[in-house]
């Protein structure tokens with residue numbers, strides 16, 4: 682296992698394919714997200730889109746299983762997510778420039794300490810900056826609202842303003858939260874495959890109001906993003 686998650690992963694160039702032969706694995710948490718991605722991809726044969734399950738453990742195991750049996754040039758973790766207020770509005774898209782396991786650590790009398798600070802590993806996976814810029818610009822060019830910034834992976838959906846504020850302070854610039862990114866990214870990093878995370882915002886991060894989640898709006902944005910991905914990655 683490659684235990685340095687911040688070590689350079691290959692960018693989408695060099696020995697990895699870029700162009701018509703590029704193979705892309707897209708992992709979603711649930712089938713509604715997979716179906717939205719598939720609609721956007723319009724049958725593109727160089728993309729495989731699979732359901733990983735909800736949460737980081739399911740995401741990591743599912744991704745690792747696929748990567749053990751097939752070669753890919755890029756792994757994308759995609760789905761709906763919560764947007765931090767003032768950073769990412771409902772219906773917009775977030776492209777992660779960093780994937781952060783935001784609640785992996787320990788509470789101490791001095792406050793939260795992450796795994797890096799505790800000396801047990803890393804809670805961050807970097808995303809190739811050139812790829813982030815290329816994808817974000819293409820999405821904007823298609824008229825979609827896009828933010829780039831850290832996307833947090835959490836085990837518990839944030840349900841209070843206090844937790845939202847704590848996470849935003851813990852990870853400056855945090856744009857979105859979801860539950861799978863770090864698991865998919867860890868599996869991809871272990872195989873040396875570049876990673877991308879795209880979240881379509883269904884709800885604000887903050888006080889729980891499940892009835893107000895705009896899932897269909899987010900799935901439409903995810904479909905639109907996937908159709909742009911098709912253009913930018915081939």
Ligand SMILES: O=C(O)c1cccc(C(=O)CC[C@H]2O[C@@H](n3cnc4c(=O)[nH]cnc43)[C@H](O)[C@@H]2O)c1
Pocket residue numbers: 710711713714734735736760761762763764835837838839858859860861883884885886896
């Ligand atoms: O009920 C539905 O129709 C439906 C359709 C697509 C997805 C869902 C989910 O509930 C997927 C769970 C998924 O959502 C992500 N998510 C969304 N908002 C947040 C959030 O504020 N904080 C953390 N995670 C969020 C998460 O990645 C879950 O996997 C339902």
